[in-house]
Amino acid sequence: MQIIDFHTHPFINNKYNSCFYPNIVNYDNFKSILSSAGITKICGSVIYNYTDFENIKKLNIEALELKKELNNFYIPGIHIHPNFVDESIKELNLRKKQGVNLVGELVPYYNGWKNYYNKNLHIIYEEISKLNMVVSLHTDLNTDMNNLELAIKTFPNISFVGAHPNQKELLNTHIKLLKKYDNYYLDLSGTGLLRYGMLKFLVTKTSSTKILFGTDFPICNPKSYVESVLFENLNTIDLENIFYNNSNNLLSFEFL
Ligand SMILES: [Zn+2]
Numbered sequence: 001m002q003i004i005d006f007h008t009h010p011f012i013n014n015k016y017n018s019c020f021y022p023n024i025v026n027y028d029n030f031k032s033i034l035s036s037a038g039i040t041k042i043c044g045s046v047i048y049n050y051t052d053f054e055n056i057k058k059l060n061i062e063a064l065e066l067k068k069e070l071n072n073f074y075i076p077g078i079h080i081h082p083n084f085v086d087e088s089i090k091e092l093n094l095r096k097k098q099g100v101n102l103v104g105e106l107v108p109y110y111n112g113w114k115n116y117y118n119k120n121l122h123i124i125y126e127e128i129s130k131l132n133m134v135v136s137l138h139t140d141l142n143t144d145m146n147n148l149e150l151a152i153k154t155f156p157n158i159s160f161v162g163a164h165p166n167q168k169e170l171l172n173t174h175i176k177l178l179k180k181y182d183n184y185y186l187d188l189s190g191t192g193l194l195r196y197g198m199l200k201f202l203v204t205k206t207s208s209t210k211i212l213f214g215t216d217f218p219i220c221n222p223k224s225y226v227e228s229v230l231f232e233n234l235n236t237i238d239l240e241n242i243f244y245n246n247s248n249n250l251l252s253f254e255f256l
Pocket residue numbers: 007008009105163216
């Protein structure tokens with residue numbers, strides 16, 4: 001079975017290695033660890049807590065370098081920053097020309113910004129909408145979900161993929177948005193999936209067409225995420241949607 005991990009953070013420079021523990025993951029074993037967990041393709045951005053655009057651009061450049069190295073195994077995601085509107089728009093256009101269709105995972109708290117909708121982001125989203133790109137974004141208990149809803153509602157042509165189901169209270173907010181907006185999706189990375197029954201509950205309340213498999217590797221153990229999905233008594237169609245179809249539909253891999 002194909003398994004696309006929609007949410008990873010690859011790196012070449014070990015400075016950008018997000019594994020919490022030293023000397024476990026490195027550039028050379030990154031792909032083989034994922035492959036041995038059964039994962040056949042990955043998406044995601046290179047992350048580091050830079051707050052200035054010159055440095056943030058370096059993360060995008062590294063993502064494109066990785067694309068050259070990992071080829072079809074990797075779908076790169078790039079960063080934008082609401083404090084740098086012109087630079088972000090330039091970056092979006094440049095990377096789109098290079099074949100990039102994914103923005104994020106965006107991790108605002110890590111890069112010195114906060115909410116997902118404001119005047120500057122409106123301008124950036126207009127460009128993202130024009131370029132037909134998908135946005136992957138971090139959520140946690142500090143995320144202003146009402147503000148995020150404004151972005152989802154204002155830009156129905158952009159597919160927004162929220163990351164991390166989290167605990168039940170935030171999960172219920174995700175569910176509300178998933179039911180209300182065709183252009184909102186949720187990836188399973190990070191906190192949430194290890195709560196037994198969460199995924200079955202999520203599929204029952206929404207639809208397997210709105211849920212994408214993700215791990216947050218190298219922060220999280222990829223094999224435990226694969227097994228957690230398989231252990232939730234889902235039917236084959238749901239499993240195919242979550243593991244493969246939804247990511248494939250959003251990002252049209254055949255063009256990459
Ligand atoms: Zn992440």
